[in-house]
Amino acid sequence: MDLSEKFYNFQFPRKIIFGVDSSRKVGSEAKILGGSRVLLVTDSNLMRIGVVKDVEDSLLGEGFDVEVFSDVEAEPSIELAEAVAEAARADRYDLVVGVGGGSVLDIAKIASISVTNPGPIRKYVGVNLLVRPGIPKILMPTTAGTGSEVTNVAVVTLLDEETKSAIISPYMLSDVAIVDPKLTYSMPPRITASTGLDALSHAVEALMAVNSNPISNGLALQSIEIIVRHLPKSYRVGDEESRFYMSLGSMVAGMALSSSGACLGHALAYSFSVTYKIPHGISCGLSLPYAFKFNAPAIRHRIPQIAWAMGIDPKGRSLEELEEAVFIRLLTLLDELNVPKRLIDLGVQRNDVERIARKLLTFTRLIQRNPRIISEDDARNLVMEMWSGPDNIP
Ligand SMILES: [Fe+2]
Structure with a gap:
């Protein structure tokens, strides 16, 4: 065994507080961080x-x-990132507090680093380009999905290029993540479904990615189990118990994502979501079954674990049967959440399949992390299958 290949990198917030009413601690946590002026991003x-x-x-x-x-909108653009930087630099703030969904938390991270990193934000889009830590930040999610409160990433939409990219740096990690399930109680069903599918994608992709490791795998399997069990009820009923577990599952999936990374599922999602204005979670949820099925030959040892986490008993079933059962479960979950499972149902044109497939291969950071190499033919076949749906669609 070549141990030099087993090199893991873990980055988490300095402090994570989880629980009902934990948001009441924001004042005292801010006090510990110090200062007197807060920029509250929401x-x-x-x-x-x-x-x-x-x-x-x-x-x-x-x-x-x-x-x-x-002024934060969903799927924030680089222009919005520049606007928040201007606001954050306009006064002497000591602390940023972000309260919102993934878009808000990503913009809060950008506000924090913009104070100490000069110039346009666009120049920091990429990996480890920030030169200094930002001012302290406390992040408080109001959705259960993106996991942004525990990750080192802020995703920005580049509208002129019809694509998404990200600022990735340890300086993007929160000083304190406060996850209060109560803040998600007002989330409408559609957002519950979308963000919950994003969280599930983080977990399954973190498990498939080539950087997966013993810590991220433990977190990913735990969050898959929690999310698959609680997401349908959280969507249908939205009771306190299912909300509690979805907040927990989303946070744990975010931690898996932060140390392992997403791969093919998110790359597929980005390849059509900007052009067709599809919410991040919906595009990820639709892509996930197909990404799993494509990757299955390269992650055979993981299939029984994923099946088990999804409540499928692996006993007495072949790997092929388990792979099929996981694929079907991911598709039926989309049905339970009233989310389309084919690109054609999102209004994607047949003659756009080729362009989407080409775009998929431009997300090199995600594609390089995928456990199975994707050729141009693979990309075309994969997007075509997503467009028309599989033959055995339930
Ligand atoms: Fe995501």
């Missing part, structure tokens, strides 16, 4: 429904001055 909808009010009060109660930046 979105206008969360302001309107009052989710941000308690967080703001907790900070005000500890004597902080709070300025709010609430």
Whole structure:
């Protein structure tokens, strides 16, 4: 065995607080980090429904001055990243607090690093290009999916190139992640489904990726089990118990993602989601069954573990039967969440398949992490199968 190939890299936030009402601790956690001026990053909808009010009060109660930046939109563009940088640099802030879904938390990370890293944000898009740590940041998710509160990534949309890219750096990690399931109670079913599928994609892709390792595998399998069990009820009913477990599953999946990385599923999702304006989680959820099926020959040793985590008993079944059962379970999960399982159902044109397949291969960072090499023919066949659906579609 060549041990020099077994080289793992783990990066997590300095502190993670999880639990119902944990958001009440934001003031005291901010106090520990120090300073007096907070830039609170959120979105206008969360302001309107009052989710941000308690967080703001907790900070005000500890004597902080709070300025709010609430112009964040879903799937944030690089232009929005530049706008938040301008706002963060306009005053002397000591701390950034992000309250929102993945888009808000990513923009909060960018606000934090923009204070200490000069120039346009665009020049930091890539891996390890930031030169200094940002000002301290506390991240509080209001969805259960992106895991952004525990990852070192901020994804930005480059509209002129119809693509997505990311700022990746250990400086993007939060100082404190506060995950309060209560903040997700107001999430509508459609967002619950979409973000939950993003979390499941993080877990399954982290398990498939070539950088997977004993720590990320443990986290990924644990989160697959939690998410597959609780996502349908969280979508249908949205009760406190299923919300609790989805917040937990999403956070744990984010930790797996942070140390192992996504691969083919996210690359497939990015290859059509910007052009067709499909929410991140929906595009990932649709791509996941096909990415798993394509990768199955390269991850045969993982298939019984994934099956087991999804509640499929591997006993007495061949690897081929288990692979098929996992594939079908991923598709039926989409049905349970009323999410399309074919590109044609999203309005993607047949004559666009070729272009999407070519685009897929441009996401080299994700493709290089995939356990199975993808040729141009593979890419075309894969996107074609996603477009029309598999022959044995349930
Ligand atoms: Fe994602």
